Amino acid sequence: MQPMTTAKPRPRIDALSRGFWDHVREHRLSVQRCDACEHLHFPGSPVCPRCLSEEQSWKPVSGRGVLLSWVRFHRAYWEGFRGDLPYLVGLVGLDEGPMLMTNIVGTPAEELSVGMRVEVFFEKVDEELTLPKFRVCG
Amino acid sequence: MTDFRKLKDRVAIVGVGNTAYGNFPDIDDYGLGARAFRNAIEDCGLDKSKIDGLLTCRIPYYARMGEILGLNPRWTVQLPPHGRMSGMAIIEAAAALEAGLCDYAALIYANIGRSRRVNYGGDESPGVWDPWGFTSPGAAHALMFQRHRALYGTTTRQLAEVSVAFRYHACLNPDAVMKQPITIDDHEAARFITEPLRLLDYCLINDGAVCIIMTTRERARDLRKRPVLISGIGAREAYSTASIPNFDLNFWYDEMRDVAAQAYGMAGVGPSDIDALMCYDNFSPTVLFSLEGLGFCEQGEAGSFVEGGTLKLGGRLPTNTDGGHLSNSYMQGWALNIEAVRQIRGECGARQVKDAEVVQYCGATPCSRSIIYTPG
Numbered sequence: 355m356q357p358m359t360t361a362k363p364r365p366r367i368d369a370l371s372r373g374f375w376d377h378v379r380e381h382r383l384s385v386q387r388c389d390a391c392e393h394l395h396f397p398g399s400p401v402c403p404r405c406l407s408e409e410q411s412w413k414p415v416s417g418r419g420v421l422l423s424w425v426r427f428h429r430a431y432w433e434g435f436r437g438d439l440p441y442l443v444g445l446v447g448l449d450e451g452p453m454l455m456t457n458i459v460g461t462p463a464e465e466l467s468v469g470m471r472v473e474v475f476f477e478k479v480d481e482e483l484t485l486p487k488f489r490v491c492g
Numbered sequence: 493m494t495d496f497r498k499l500k501d502r503v504a505i506v507g508v509g510n511t512a513y514g515n516f517p518d519i520d521d522y523g524l525g526a527r528a529f530r531n532a533i534e535d536c537g538l539d540k541s542k543i544d545g546l547l548t549c550r551i552p553y554y555a556r557m558g559e560i561l562g563l564n565p566r567w568t569v570q571l572p573p574h575g576r577m578s579g580m581a582i583i584e585a586a587a588a589l590e591a592g593l594c595d596y597a598a599l600i601y602a603n604i605g606r607s608r609r610v611n612y613g614g615d616e617s618p619g620v621w622d623p624w625g626f627t628s629p630g631a632a633h634a635l636m637f638q639r640h641r642a643l644y645g646t647t648t649r650q651l652a653e654v655s656v657a658f659r660y661h662a663c664l665n666p667d668a669v670m671k672q673p674i675t676i677d678d679h680e681a682a683r684f685i686t687e688p689l690r691l692l693d694y695c696l697i698n699d700g701a702v703c704i705i706m707t708t709r710e711r712a713r714d715l716r717k718r719p720v721l722i723s724g725i726g727a728r729e730a731y732s733t734a735s736i737p738n739f740d741l742n743f744w745y746d747e748m749r750d751v752a753a754q755a756y757g758m759a760g761v762g763p764s765d766i767d768a769l770m771c772y773d774n775f776s777p778t779v780l781f782s783l784e785g786l787g788f789c790e791q792g793e794a795g796s797f798v799e800g801g802t803l804k805l806g807g808r809l810p811t812n813t814d815g816g817h818l819s820n821s822y823m824q825g826w827a828l829n830i831e832a833v834r835q836i837r838g839e840c841g842a843r844q845v846k847d848a849e850v851v852q853y854c855g856a857t858p859c860s861r862s863i864i865y866t867p868g
Contacts, residue, residue: 363615363622371620397620397735422741423639425631426687431614435625440687443626445635445736455621455736463687468642485623 748785
């Protein structure tokens with residue numbers, strides 16, 4: 355198969371991450387929770403980083419958090435992002451603890467500040483893929 | 493040995509060598525590594541048949557390197573092509589030499605990233621955040637600097653001081669890739685790559701190789717040049733957010749505090765004793781984070797600390813006197829360690845720090861390390 359040079363990279367969905375992406379399709383953001391000790395973490399891990407249990411589930415979270423930092427890309431590392439330049443990626447600290455990287459949409463970089471409240475929304479990319487992104491809380 | 497501090501002054505760097513730095517499509521990693529090895533052997537005057545330890549980094553296959561150099565050592569280590577490995581490598585070799593696992597170790601690093609057009613991002617290094625377009629070590633440092641700016645008011649003009657000082661040094665270094673002086677205004681006018689970081693906040697990508705020969709203090713006495721002793725070492729990893737590569741929410745501050753306490757405590761020196769600092773500078777913000785973690789200034793104050801040429805030769809803390817990764821060569825910490833050796837030997841010509849006796853290497857990374865070098 356010829357690589358589609360204009361496509362954006364897609365998530366690698368495997369046994370470990372499938373639960374997360376299944377929830378995203380249902381418009382639910384989730385992090386991995388250890389069934390044994392209730393530790394929350396993201397991305398998924400084959401064992402709980404605290405107690406090493408393999409019994410883990412994907413637990414829906416509030417989808418709210420704070421903006422910890424952000425970066426605006428002026429270089430396209432993938433052709434598929436060239437049309438989006440410059441685009442914003444933010445680091446979000448979820449209220450439940452884990453951090454994740456995401457796109458911050460709807461607010462120009464100049465108006466962002468560290469500590470701002472942000473919330474998730476879901477953007478449908480195509481039939482197979484939906485991405486969780488964040489916007490500043492209204 | 494039950495305490496790492498007993499390694500103090502037990503092991504020396506006795507030979508250093510490097511290749512030219514640039515774009516060399518007609519030679520591979522092994523060829524560059526062999527040139528650096530030959531130069532390091534020449535530097536210390538050791539018969540190469542005495543080499544019985546081999547450490548390779550960013551070289552595809554250690555055994556092929558051994559075949560090329562005619563070495564059959566009794567100690568071999570191969571490390572991955574990550575920037576954080578140079579300090580780790582030197583510390584591992586020191587421990588192996590002290591334990592008697594080898595008597596003379598050759599540490600060889602080579603990089604062909606320029607001629608082979610390595611990008612350090614995108615499909616070359618797939619990651620969990622790719623669908624959102626987040627990739628590359630530079631972007632991780634941009635995230636950290638943006639946060640440092642927000643928390644402490646650090647400015648990009650202060651950040652520029654790092655790039656300007658190192659370029660100044662590169663202009664004094666015949667080996668350096670970058671030879672045009674730059675100003676703070678040049679930094680501010682450079683194009684963004686991952687905003688707030690600009691082109692001049694980024695390290696170079698170039699080909700080249702470095703070799704370091706190490707042995708015990710006793711054996712070092714018989715060689716050509718004055719040995720440079722490893723007087724202090726410090727180490728601490730930060731793996732708990734490794735899924736965001738090259739990133740730490742608190743700028744590796746706690747880890748570098750720990751590294752500093754170990755290294756300074758072992759060497760019996762403190763920040764005010766450091767004659768020159770060789771600071772891992774894949775991106776300019778790392779230097780600010782390192783200065784804070786090592787205790788040259790308080791956390792959040794590195795921006796004002798570096799203002800007015802602090803890091804320049806003749807300034808309060810001459811740093812990366814070879815030009816660093818930003819302007820000399822992207823040898824991922826290896827060239828900084830040989831610069832430390834050359835400063836102590838007094839071999840640095842126009843960029844020599846007068847009476848340099850205590851020279852410190854540091855790298856603030858997920859594997860933070862520091863080494864304090866003194867004359868043997």
